[in-house]
Amino acid sequence: MPLTASVIDDLKKVAGRDNVITAPNDLRIFERDGSIEGAVPDAIALPSNTEQVAAVIKIAARHNIPIVPRGAGTGLSGGAVTIRGGIALQMTRMRRILEIDPVGQTALVEPGVVNQELSLAAAPHHLFYAPDPSSQKACTIGGNAAENSGGPHCLYYGVTTNHVLGMEVVLADGSVHWVSGDAADRIGLDLCGVLVGSEGTLCAITKIKVRLLRIPPSIATLLAAFPSIDTASQAVSAVIGRGIVPAALEMMDKVTVGAVEAHYHAGYPTDAGAVLLVEVDGVADSTRELMAAIRDVLSENQGYAMREAQTPAERDLLWAGRKGAIGALGRIKPNYYLHDGVVPRSKLPQVLSAVGEIGVHYKLPVANVFHAGDGNLHPNILFDLRDREVLQQVEEAGEEMLHAVVELGGALSGEHGIGLEKSAYMPWIFSPDDLEVMSRVKSALDPTGLLNPGKIFPDPERKKLPLAGRTGFAVEAKWW
Amino acid sequence: MKPFERLSDDDLATCVHCGLCLDACPTFRVTGLETESPRGRIYLMTQWKREQLPFNEEQVKHIDLCLGCRTCEAVCPSGVPYGRIIEAGRAEVERLRRPNAKRRIAKAALRQLVARPRRLRAFGAVTRVAQATRATSAMRSGRQLPPLHAPFEVPAGRLAPAIGPRKHRVAFLVGCVMPILYPQSHYAAVKLLQLASCDVWFPEGERCCGALHAHNGDLDEAERLRDENMRMYASGEFDALVVDSAGCGSHLKDFYPGLQGRVKDLSEWLAEVGLPEPKREVKMRVTYQDACHLAHAQRIKKQPRDLIRAVPGVELVEMRHPDICCGAAGLYSTLEPQMSARILAEKLDDLAATRAEMVVTANPGCQMQLASGLRQRGSHIAVEHISELLVRAFL
Missing domain, CATH: 3.30.70.2740 (Alpha-Beta Plaits)
Structure with missing residues (x-):
């Protein structure tokens, strides 16, 4: 339902005239995220600070308008799609890294900070931010925390929630809170644990305190080819079964490798049935030893054409290929x-x-x-x-x-x-x-169901639309 | 033919909407808006082309604000031909939009001035006089100009012979504004080519390559210029057409199928044929700003850096995001001064953080934008074309 002129005026008063978008044709450009379903928001608000986020949410609460927080819009489950209309709360302007504490090994960031930018900023202190979704060049830490995102290196390092120490959040009534703080052991009820991964249904995230880790002194990355997906999966089970937990252990099948190789020219074997990308890190002696053990297990399981990255540039290229894989599928x-x-x-x-x-x-x-x-x-x-x-x-x-x-x-x-x-x-x-x-937790924090409605929880009222009716792009989806 | 008809629907459909391009886009980085991102612009143009969204004057600004830097194209794993899409999009916009004084003047200037070497030289001479009397500082675009000197002169016989044994014969693109704004960059480039055993030929009757026209939605004029230039290039023999301006090089590679494979950027060519041993040390801390149309459109990032590192005494320090646009983008800094200034401000911060004495780049637009920004900040960082830095090792 289109917003009334007075609501739009109120939004402009708190966020600034240029930071509220209501032109219908422009709104259509915001209808999707990285997935294929779409719905057009009634307005976009671009706050610059916590106070503005709180003020926008208060306006929405007063008029019972849905609020959907949105980062870069790279999500793959439709989390940022405004299926009940309302205001998309675009957090991309809040992209300051507020603090890096090299001694405490923490960083305090705004939600719009791009994942990879944090690791770049931490690098001079020999630190990095471990969760590395494949879209890390574009996706935001706020979105990562909302989705509890993973990434290749989460096999060893854990997913986003293992790296969030505390957050400043705005609840559905516009109140601002800090949950948890500096310590990895969250004291009291672990509200931070509840809110990380709540997909925008419980709060809007306005600041995030995260753990940074030392960049490991030695990293070894191995590419191995297999005759089939089946043999490659056997090899994966065998590696893990041997008690080895690599930093990352990724698989791509033949179709994917073909698409990836066409853009990145990373030297992936295009004739293999599947490839594995294995990384181990630590001190030099231990990575050498681990990698030797992994090579043995892989060859026992029909792995061939194994190649270790010889330089950081070669390793980056192998990873660029893996992380760009889903996008590269557009070639097919x-x-x-x-x-x-x-x-x-x-x-x-x-x-x-x-x-x-x-x-x-x-x-x-x-x-x-x-x-x-x-x-x-x-x-x-x-x-x-x-x-x-x-x-x-x-x-x-x-x-x-x-x-x-x-x-x-x-x-x-x-x-x-x-x-x-x-x-x-x-x-x-x-x-x-x-x-x-x-749903009781949801009702306790968001009693009127304002925040990101229609997500996570099955909604019996939602119409069963065929996919063709939900894909946005000239289709005016009627979800309810 | 309507510009959008030159564009296939498949080109647009290649965009899978993954969003990996977003933070590579300078205007998205500054605005945080989907509508100012490559993905958003493609979404808009796709809906326009498919007539699912009516053409709307208010949305033209999203196309206008695109720098055309093509960083998105270089990072796109799906291979979306963004350069081709935005060129058609701009041409379509120019066909449909309400008359716009600024853009009309730009189009006329490109057709009547830039495409005509004699008039352009006369204009350069007038500007020189105006600079001497400080009349140019009254205008924003005037303040951006470098101090002008005598324009580049083609050597006698339209040939600069190889120094030492002759191994290659190359044609050299003199171009339109470069010989007037930065003759010293051209002189250095030609000298380097001679040192690299090349006879350098300057074809007679060469016109502007048409890059600025194509990038600003005037595909018709770009085609006319191409056809004229192709007749002239067909009149001589050469191994490569060497270009020291990234924007022109990229346009020649994309838009001149007749030159297939023979267009080479200066650093690409020098890396291929090799320079002799440097004669002397150049003690300097240098940072390199990728020219967008070199790094992204031509995918050349390694060669210029290798050449700079090969100069004895030079210390190359990378800035944060060296491959993000400086906001110059051809006529962009004049047509969209506010956005250009926002993008430039971040670049200047990154430059200052390197504590370099000199920033080196490979395109006249970048040279001008960086120099004018640094001048305004009172910075002492020098700006040179890569050819000027390299040639210092041989003087």
């Missing part, structure tokens, strides 16, 4: 649809063969690129949004793949969040009682 088909289900690592070979069969059944190409060490799948179903006929199959195939994950004892998401795309599947893994507890 213009759109992807994926659920980032996660399975116990021992089930990797089984789930990947199920994924392959589903792709064949629906006659849809599937590209696999994922955090193998975590058992965290990213089966990208490739299609062309311009071909509306195929969308039904795309959605069904995605659902079946996720179902296969759950059947094998897995979970709905490893790192992308539930958002919009997976909320309907929540009852697959949570009982009504489980969901009831969650």
Whole structure:
């Protein structure tokens, strides 16, 4: 519902005339994030500080207007899509690094700070910020905290919540709070733990205090080819089964490698059935030893053409290829649809063969690129949004793949969040009682349901629209 | 043909909306707005082309504010041909928009002045006089200009012979504004080519390459200039057409299929054929600003750095984000002065933090923008074209 002139005036008074966008055609440019579903917001507000965030939320609360916090819009589960309209709270102007404490090894940042910028700023102190989503060149720390994002190196270092020490947040009534603080052990009720990963449904995040780590003195990165996805997954299980936890352990299948190599020319073997990218870090002696052990396990499992990065530049290139992989899939088909289900690592070979069969059944190409060490799948179903006929199959195939994950004892998401795309599947893994507890937490913090409505929690009132009716782009989706 | 008809829908559909380009875009970094990002601009142009969103005068500013630096294109894993898209988008905008005085003057100046070497030289001479009387400092664009000297003179016989054995014959692009604004950069470039065993040929009747026209939505004039220049290039033999202005080099590579593979940026060519042993040390702390149309459009980042490092005595220090645009972008600094100044301010901070004595780049627009920004701040950091720094080792 369009906002009234007086609400728009109020927003402009608190955020500044130029920092509120209401031109209908411009709003359409904000309808999507990194996923394919879309809905047009009624306004965009770009706050510059906590006070403005609080003031905008108070206005929204007064008029019962939904609020959806948004970072760079690189999310992959539709978390930033304004499906009930309302105000998108765009945090990208709050991008100051407020403090880096090299002794305490912490940083205090605003939510719009780009993930990689923090590591760049910390580098002169020989420190880095560990969680490294593949979109780290563009995604924001605020978005990472809201989604509890992962990344290749989270296998060893843990996901975002393991690195957030405390946050300043604004609740649905516009009140400002600090949760937790400096210590890794969060004293009292761990509210920070509840809010990290709440996907914008419980609060807007305005400051984040994070842990920084020493840059390891020695890093070794190995690329290994395998005849098939199956053999590569066996190798992953074998490495982990041997008690080795590398810093990162990533897999890409043949389709993905072809697309990646076309842009990055990183030297990935395009004839292999699958490749693994393995990294270990620590002191030089231990990385050498670990890497030797890993090489042995990989060769026992049909690994070949193994190549270690000889220079930091070579390593960066290998990682650039892996981290740009999902974008590179655009070289094959213009759109992807994926659920980032996660399975116990021992089930990797089984789930990947199920994924392959589903792709064949629906006659849809599937590209696999994922955090193998975590058992965290990213089966990208490739299609062309311009071909509306195929969308039904795309959605069904995605659902079946996720179902296969759950059947094998897995979970709905490893790192992308539930958002919009997976909320309907929540009852697959949570009982009504489980969901009831969650919704009580939600009601306690956001009694009127103002913050990011329609996300995470299954909503029985939501219309069951076919995917073709939800993809934005000239489709005026009617979600309710 | 309408400009958008030259653009295939597949070019637009290649954008998967992943957002990896966002923080590579200087205008997104400053505004934080999807509408001022490559992804947003592609989304807008796609909807325009597919007629899903009506053309809207208010939204033209998003296209106007694009620098055309093509950083997004270099970081896009999906291979979206952004340069091609924005050129068509600008041309379409120029076809549909309400008349705009500033842009009309720009278009006329590009057609009537920049595309005509004799008039341009006369204009340069007048400007020199105006500078002597300080009349130019009354205008913003006048204050941006470097102090003008006698323009670049083509050597007798239109040939500068190789120094030592002759191994290659190259054509050299003199271009439009470069010989007037930065003749010393050209002289240094030619000297380096001679030292690298090249006969340097200056084709007669060469016109502006048309880069500025294409980047500002005048594809018709760009095509006319190309056709004229191609006739002239066909009249001689050469191994490579060497270009010391990144914007021109990128345009020649993209827009002149007839020159396929023979257009070389100066540093690309020098890295390929090699320079002789340097004669002397150049004690200096230097930082390198990537010219967007070299780093992103031509993907050349390594060669200039290798050449700079090979100069004995030079210490090359990298600034933060050396490959982010300085805000010059051809006519952008004149047409969009506010955004240009915001982008430049960040660049100048990054420059100052390096404590370098000199910033080196590879394009006249960047030279002018950096120098004028540094002058305004009262900074002593010198600005040189890469050719000027390199040639110091041989003087």
